[in-house]
Amino acid sequence: MKNPDGATVSNNIVNMTSANADLRDRAGIAVMRRAYLAADDNGVNVPNNVSVTGNTVTGYTQSSTSDGYGIVVEGTNHRVTGNTVSNSDIGIQQQAGNQPYTGLGSDDGDQNNKTDNYFGRGNSPTLCNVDVSGNTFSGNTTNERIVTGGGVGTIVLTVTPTVDDPADQVHCAGENSATTFTGNALPGVVYNWTNDNTNTGLAASGSGNISYTTANTTGIAQTSTVIVTPVANGCEGEPQVFTITVNPNPTLGTITAAPVCAGNTTTVSYTGLLPNVSGTITYTYNGGATYLTESGTADASGNFTYTTPVLSMAENGLVISVTKVQITGTGCELNYAIGAKTVTLTVYPNPTLSTVTAATVCEGNATNVLLSGLLPGTSGVATYTVNGGSAQTQAYTVAGDGTFSFATPILTMAENGYVVEVTNLTNNGTNCTTAFTGKTVALTVQRNPNAGTDSTLTVCTGYSPTDAELFAVLGGSPDVGGTWSHVGLVYTYTVNATAPCNTADTSVVTVSEYALPNPVITGANTLTCANPTATLSVGNYANYLWSPGGATTQSITTAANTTQTYSVTVTDGNGCKNTASYTVTYFPVTNQTTNTHYSTIQAAITAANPNDVINVCKGTYTETININKALTINGQMPEFLVQVQGLTKLLWRTVLSTSTMRVQLSLTVFVYTVRMQ
Structure with a gap:
C-alpha cells in the first residue's frame, strides 16, 4: 500500500509459490511511503493508521542479496496483529529512514538489489506508534525486526526512542551547564527540548545535548523546567523533565563608611547587593593577609550594613578592601582583587583640653x-x-x-x-x-584701691587730728592701710594699687578749727587773816576740772590761809579745751595803815612808815626781825611771844583784848620763831 491513510488489510492469504527473476526486495504485504504526489496521495506523505490483521503470509524469500519480507510497515499508528507469517526471510519488519528521501517529493527508496536491511521500495522517514503483537511465526529466517537509521539500516529492538532522566542542575550565573542526553540510543535519535524560563540564559528550545554558559540578571534564583523529548524515525519517545536552576551571582555597588569621631563605631554600608539575599562579605584591612567576614541579609533595596569596632585615631585612613561577596546557601560568589573595591575609614580626632x-x-x-x-x-x-x-x-x-x-x-x-x-x-x-x-x-x-570719699573734720584750734580720726570721717568704705599726708589743714589719704591694678586712689579730708574756749578765773587772789579763803569762778562751759582738788564745778573755794596756784581746764560745747591758772596768795601780815599785805613780818616792818599799825595773823614765823622804827604790831591773841634761841619769852602783855606790841625804840631782836597768839 502506497501512502495510505486509514486502511485495513485483513484476512488475506498471501503466498509466494515461485520466485520471479527480479532480484530486488519483495514483500507479501507492504505499507509504505513511495513516490509522494500531493494530488494523488491526498497530502499523505507518511503512511498512517493502517490495520494489518488476520492475514496469512507465506514463502517470501529472495535468493539475491536482497530480502523477502512477509509484512513490511512504515509510518505511524499502525496495528499489525493476529497475522501468521511463515517461511520468509523476514517475517514482519518495521522500518524507517531508507534513502533517498527529500521531503514532499516524488522520490522512491533505493530499490536496487543491494546488501542492506531495508525493504528498498519504502522510504518513510517515520516509524512510530506501531502495534505489532499477537502474530504467529514459523520457518522464517528472522521473525521480527525493526530497522532504522538510514544507510544500510540498523536493526534495533524498539521503535520508540527513550531518554534517560537527566539530573537536575544548580549553577551560579556564569557557570557552564552541560547536559548529555542518553537513552536507548536508537539510530538517528534526536533529543528535542523546550525551556519554560529563558532567564537562566538557556534558549526557549533546541535539539541535542545542552551546553551553555548560564546567566541570571534578575537578582533572584531562576529555574528552567526543561522537557526533553527523544525523537527517532519521527517517533517521539516519553519525554523527561529536569530543571536547571541558575542562582544569581552576588552584586556589589558602592561601599561607604560615614566619618566618625574617635572612640566611636561607624557603619560600613554596601549598596547594590541582591535584595533580601543573605550572604557573607570577606575583606581585609590595608590589604593585609588577615581576612575578616561579615554576614547578614541585604534589605529590600539591596543595602547591607555592619558596625565596626570602636575606632581610634590609629584607624584613620584604614582601607577596607572587599575581596569576596558570597551568597549563603548557593555558594555563588563575586571576587575582587585587593584594592579593587575599597572604602577608606575617616576617623576624626576628638577635641582635647589640658x-x-x-x-x-x-x-x-x-x-x-x-x-x-x-x-x-x-x-x-x-x-x-x-x-x-x-x-x-x-x-x-x-x-x-x-x-x-x-x-x-x-x-x-x-x-x-x-x-x-x-x-x-x-x-x-x-x-x-x-x-x-x-x-x-x-x-x-x-579690688581697686578705695580711699573712700572726701570729707571734712572740724577740730579744736591747734589740734592735729590722728590718722584714725581722719580715717573715721572718710565717706564710703575706704581700705585700711593707706597713708596720710597734708598741706596745711588739707589731709590726703592715699591707698596704693595692688597689681594688676595700677592706679592709686585718694580722698581728702578738709580740716577746719573751732576757736578754743578762753576761760578766765575770777575771785580774790589775796588771803588774809580777815579773809582766809576765796571763791574762784570761771565762765559757763560744758565741763570743768580744777587742780588741785579735781573739782568739776564752775566755782571752788580755796584752801584757807594758803598760797596756791589753781588751774581749771574747761571744755566747751565743741569739745575744745583750754586751761586758765590763778594764783591765790596768803599774806599773814598787813600794814593796816596802808592796807598793804606782806608775807613776812620783816617785810611789813621794812615797808612800814613810822607809827604804822601792822597786824600779824596767828601763826608761826621763822624770820629775823629788825625793828628800826616806831610801829604798832598787833597779834590775833593777847600775847605776843618771841622765842629766842629756842626759848620763849613773854616780852609784853597788855590787858587789851588783842595783843599789842608798841615799839618805840630801835631794837634788833633775833628770833627763830615769832608766833602770834
Whole structure:
C-alpha cells in the first residue's frame, strides 16, 4: 500500500509459490511511503493508521542479496496483529529512514538489489506508534525486526526512542551547564527540548545535548523546567523533565563608611547587593593577609550594613578592601582583587583640653580665659558654666600652639572667686564632642584701691587730728592701710594699687578749727587773816576740772590761809579745751595803815612808815626781825611771844583784848620763831 491513510488489510492469504527473476526486495504485504504526489496521495506523505490483521503470509524469500519480507510497515499508528507469517526471510519488519528521501517529493527508496536491511521500495522517514503483537511465526529466517537509521539500516529492538532522566542542575550565573542526553540510543535519535524560563540564559528550545554558559540578571534564583523529548524515525519517545536552576551571582555597588569621631563605631554600608539575599562579605584591612567576614541579609533595596569596632585615631585612613561577596546557601560568589573595591575609614580626632587658666584682673576690667592643649587649627564651640549656672557657649578657633582664649564680661568684685568650668568642646565640621569634668578656673578679681570719699573734720584750734580720726570721717568704705599726708589743714589719704591694678586712689579730708574756749578765773587772789579763803569762778562751759582738788564745778573755794596756784581746764560745747591758772596768795601780815599785805613780818616792818599799825595773823614765823622804827604790831591773841634761841619769852602783855606790841625804840631782836597768839 502506497501512502495510505486509514486502511485495513485483513484476512488475506498471501503466498509466494515461485520466485520471479527480479532480484530486488519483495514483500507479501507492504505499507509504505513511495513516490509522494500531493494530488494523488491526498497530502499523505507518511503512511498512517493502517490495520494489518488476520492475514496469512507465506514463502517470501529472495535468493539475491536482497530480502523477502512477509509484512513490511512504515509510518505511524499502525496495528499489525493476529497475522501468521511463515517461511520468509523476514517475517514482519518495521522500518524507517531508507534513502533517498527529500521531503514532499516524488522520490522512491533505493530499490536496487543491494546488501542492506531495508525493504528498498519504502522510504518513510517515520516509524512510530506501531502495534505489532499477537502474530504467529514459523520457518522464517528472522521473525521480527525493526530497522532504522538510514544507510544500510540498523536493526534495533524498539521503535520508540527513550531518554534517560537527566539530573537536575544548580549553577551560579556564569557557570557552564552541560547536559548529555542518553537513552536507548536508537539510530538517528534526536533529543528535542523546550525551556519554560529563558532567564537562566538557556534558549526557549533546541535539539541535542545542552551546553551553555548560564546567566541570571534578575537578582533572584531562576529555574528552567526543561522537557526533553527523544525523537527517532519521527517517533517521539516519553519525554523527561529536569530543571536547571541558575542562582544569581552576588552584586556589589558602592561601599561607604560615614566619618566618625574617635572612640566611636561607624557603619560600613554596601549598596547594590541582591535584595533580601543573605550572604557573607570577606575583606581585609590595608590589604593585609588577615581576612575578616561579615554576614547578614541585604534589605529590600539591596543595602547591607555592619558596625565596626570602636575606632581610634590609629584607624584613620584604614582601607577596607572587599575581596569576596558570597551568597549563603548557593555558594555563588563575586571576587575582587585587593584594592579593587575599597572604602577608606575617616576617623576624626576628638577635641582635647589640658588646662583652663585666667589671669588675675583688676576690677572693672575683663580677663581672658585661656584654654590650652587644644587641637591646633581646629574650630568649634566651647560650652561652659560660670559658678554652676546655665550653660553658655563660645566659638573658638585654635591657634597653632593649641591655645584659644576668650574675654569675660567686665568683672566686679562680686565675680571674684567665680568658677568657670568648661564642660565640653565640639569641633566644627566633624561635630566631634568631648565632655570634660574638672576643667575649671577660679576667677581672681583684684579690688581697686578705695580711699573712700572726701570729707571734712572740724577740730579744736591747734589740734592735729590722728590718722584714725581722719580715717573715721572718710565717706564710703575706704581700705585700711593707706597713708596720710597734708598741706596745711588739707589731709590726703592715699591707698596704693595692688597689681594688676595700677592706679592709686585718694580722698581728702578738709580740716577746719573751732576757736578754743578762753576761760578766765575770777575771785580774790589775796588771803588774809580777815579773809582766809576765796571763791574762784570761771565762765559757763560744758565741763570743768580744777587742780588741785579735781573739782568739776564752775566755782571752788580755796584752801584757807594758803598760797596756791589753781588751774581749771574747761571744755566747751565743741569739745575744745583750754586751761586758765590763778594764783591765790596768803599774806599773814598787813600794814593796816596802808592796807598793804606782806608775807613776812620783816617785810611789813621794812615797808612800814613810822607809827604804822601792822597786824600779824596767828601763826608761826621763822624770820629775823629788825625793828628800826616806831610801829604798832598787833597779834590775833593777847600775847605776843618771841622765842629766842629756842626759848620763849613773854616780852609784853597788855590787858587789851588783842595783843599789842608798841615799839618805840630801835631794837634788833633775833628770833627763830615769832608766833602770834
